[in-house]
Amino acid sequence: MNSTAATADRLEHLHAISSLDWGLVANMLHVSLNAIYFARAGKRMHPRAVERLEALITLVESSPAATPEGRNDWMFEVIDGWRNRIQWFAALGRRGRVPLQGSGYTPAQLLGAVTEDGEPRG
Structure with a gap:
């Protein structure tokens, strides 16, 4: 199964286990409603949205x-x-x-503009 088909299946799984409105799902994944419809039809979804989808499914399944x-x-x-x-x-x-995944630091922290506490350097 390719990743676009897997994403479509995961979206349908989320809807089946939660009956959340597609517009609400789009809002939580930070994508447009059209992006949801396209993904359900087998089109590619942004990797960050797929990551958020998996996190949302985990949250719903923890109910x-x-x-x-x-x-x-x-x-x-x-x-x-x-x-x-x-x-x-x-x-x-x-x-x-x-962020849900990644270094755990903001871009400003990675560039050294602020400390790990969020305070400006200088």
Whole structure:
């Protein structure tokens, strides 16, 4: 099975186990809705989005619920006083946060412009 077919299968698996809306999935993967539709049709998806897809599937599969509807409800539960799991996941890897995979440092830290604590050098 090639990687585009595997990605399409993983998207369908995510939808089957969670019944999440495709627009919501697109938002959490940081891609357009068209990118989701293209990937479901067997087109290539950006590698970073595929990485996020696998992380999202892992999160959904960690739910204690046994049904797609239960997992969907679990994703919408508030977890830290104001955000639900969907908002928390969507914020992963965005500016100022550690990427899902990689060195664990921001570009500014890698270039030596700031310390590991995020403080400017100088």
